[in-house]
Amino acid sequence: MSFKQCTSCAHQWQDQEEFLADPDVTLLGLQVCFDNLMEGLILFNHSCRTTFSVEVSRFGNLYQGPVYSERLTAGEECPGYCLNERELKPCPAKCACAFVREILQVIKAYPKKKRR
């Protein structure tokens, strides 16, 4: 089974590396799932102009840093990024949701293959 298939043009990516390195794939946003952070959806644009999502859990291997247990959403330290689907910034709070945003940073900085 391939890593992901585009919901519109049916292009297939064989593995995570191929997917992240594809210059035709752009990171677009994040739909946080507060009940189960690993079930959140990371939104991508494909060059065929489709937006599709991949579950956070599929990228869990990209971040090995600390994961906090307490959720600080809407608290004093929370910048509210998780409430804005298009916000891609890392979170400065020691919040349970922060690791998902760290995964976004790895995806954002992933070296893209040159176009042929």
Ligand SMILES: [Zn+2]
């Ligand atoms: Zn496509």
